Amino acid sequence: MEYQRQTGVFVENTLGGERIAAFVPCALPPDPPLDLGSLLHLLERAASAVGRLDSMSERLPSGKAPLRPTYRDKEALLSSQIEGTQSTLDDIFLFDKDKDRSESDDLQEVLNLSDAIEHGLKRIREDDFPLCLRLLREMHEILLRSGRGAAKLPGEFRTSQNWIGGTRPGNATFVPPPPDRLDECLGDFERFLHSEDPRITPLIKAGLAHLQFEIIHPFLDGNGRLGRLLITLILCEAGMLKEPILYLSRFFKSHLDVYYRLLDETRRTGAWEVWMEFFLTGVAQTAEQASKAASDIIATFEEDRKAIRDRLGRSAPSALNVHEQMQIRAITTAALVSNELNISYPTAQSALENLVKVGIVHKTEGKRRGQHYVYSKYYALLSE
Structure with missing residues (x-):
């Protein structure tokens, strides 16, 4: 042309x-x-x-x-x-x-x-x-x-x-x-x-x-x-x-x-x-x-919320609160969670460890601030 x-x-x-x-x-x-x-x-x-x-x-x-x-x-x-x-x-x-x-x-x-x-x-x-x-x-x-x-x-x-x-x-x-x-x-x-x-x-x-x-x-x-x-x-x-x-x-x-x-x-x-x-x-x-990524991420959030409710019993509310925060910050630390949610450091760390127990989060040693908690499936979707 x-x-x-x-x-x-x-x-x-x-x-x-x-x-x-x-x-x-x-x-x-x-x-x-x-x-x-x-x-x-x-x-x-x-x-x-x-x-x-x-x-x-x-x-x-x-x-x-x-x-x-x-x-x-x-x-x-x-x-x-x-x-x-x-x-x-x-x-x-x-x-x-x-x-x-x-x-x-x-x-x-x-x-x-x-x-x-x-x-x-x-x-x-x-x-x-x-x-x-x-x-x-x-x-x-x-x-x-x-x-x-x-x-x-x-x-x-x-x-x-x-x-x-x-x-x-x-x-x-x-x-x-x-x-x-x-x-x-x-x-x-x-x-x-x-x-x-x-x-x-x-x-x-x-x-x-x-x-x-x-x-x-x-x-x-x-x-x-x-x-x-x-x-x-x-x-x-x-x-x-x-x-x-x-x-x-x-x-x-x-x-x-x-x-x-x-x-x-x-x-x-x-x-x-x-x-x-x-x-x-x-x-x-x-x-x-x-669209596909958003659909997969939304499905991941819902699936993980259900797992938290079903498996953590009385610990579920605080874990759900931290899970919601990790939808914004897919890699975090107990100190960051404590500061952002205005909860005590032990409460933040306990909730994060419960998310690790359920298999939603994994731990890794980071160069900054020590122990990092990674929202595994969500981070993988974001990184594609």
Whole structure:
């Protein structure tokens, strides 16, 4: 298929004594419009999968709704790993925000992203705040408030030229819009976010907006992480998801070479349909996998609650209380349980040992805080 779209213009400039060509993208949506004929089956599959996942969210346990923060933290981990961080699920679960200071920049970046996700979703769902440039700046400020990016204008759009790949703008793989064209690009981008063209469904909007955000690269740091989060924010704001339990970082991380190649090819050729095929495939696969994982996790919780009631007798209430807490923190310690549930250390340890006795939890010696208790089946499902 031939694509005759102009995707943008190159603006020549001099930086550091070198001639560079920065790219200024055309405003969305693509012109001529997307040819959705070949994508309809994928669009329907992706929409159906997201719908099933959204229905699954209604089956999440009430109250603390444990899967929600856990999914958010796992997305923060995977998205940060794309950028090269080395933190693990264990690091996140064992971090005590009331007592600990981050032991590494890697972990701090993951924790910041998790907080940025929470902030953005709270603003959209509880404050009825629109997805806009101001909200993106608020999340960016949280994302870079500490760690390696703290000196890179947290919460502010860049005022200098950045680039992608290479050691300097002159040998870069790609040079985003120059600072004096950034307001124009971002104004067009925000208008697209607020547009209500019936031909642009939320899934199509999310796919287009993600790629355009990466092309604009409006911040000095954190663009990739924020751009991936943008996908879920668009779907939540549009009402396709009541809860933020769909994230594409795992899919992108598994297909990183294809992801980067298509970002570049779409910018160069205007073949938005090829990018959307990849994107919608990712949405469909991720939503289908997330639905199965959520179903397996919910079934595990219920099966384990029954085992606790049936086998622990008078010790069951305290064990059930700790079991519920471990749905949020799949690896824990007696000290963490004592602090979070406001119970004595002996009570916390006794409940954990009872969960070990039932076979729900196993013990392991950890480098931090000594004895760790791991919610075995749940942790295995999260780690897949």
